Amino acid sequence: MPVTTGRRADAQxxxxAILDAAGARxxxxPDASVSDIATAAGVGRVTLYGHFASRTELVDAVFVRAMARAHEALDAVDLGGDARQALARLVGSSWQVVDESRMLLVAAQRALPPERIRDLHENPMRRVRSLLDRGRADGVFRSDLPADWLVAVFYTVVHGAADELGAGRLAADAAPGAITATLLAALTPPGDPVPAPV
Incomplete structure (x- = not known):
């Protein structure tokens, strides 16, 4: 019994260690090899493959863990009050998460099918959908376009900003303001003045 427990603890x-090393590498x-990751984790390739059958499976596990941590961080964002101000707060926190893990997203995009990446964004996107629905009910966000489309716009703008940052065309500290301004322009009902980002 103690031997089994010890082996289980070693495996855990x-x-x-593998997930930490893979995330850091x-x-x-984003093209870090299994050998690089195993070395960084202090384990052999055989040990790594004993837990993750392929590099794709490992990338998936790292991305799942990153998305779970992002979900926890975004849970702390105050989404009460005016929906437009809440949007600005959500963008600020979302951008921090995306900025910290944008190269991990690149690795995931290279290794995983697009539908898997979209599925793993389901919890954060549910939060966005809830905020958009509230803003639509309050009349501060447009209701003439499908809600799912507006959620897709949010997702696309945030990740587009990450791509622009990676290409050197957008500064990290300017991104939240640019994202918020773009989203407010897209979400404001036609004919209403677009508020300045908060």
């Missing part, structure tokens, strides 16, 4: 430590280099 190995998995945690993929953030620096």
């Amino acid at each position: 430590r190995n998995v945690a 993929l953030v620096r280099d």
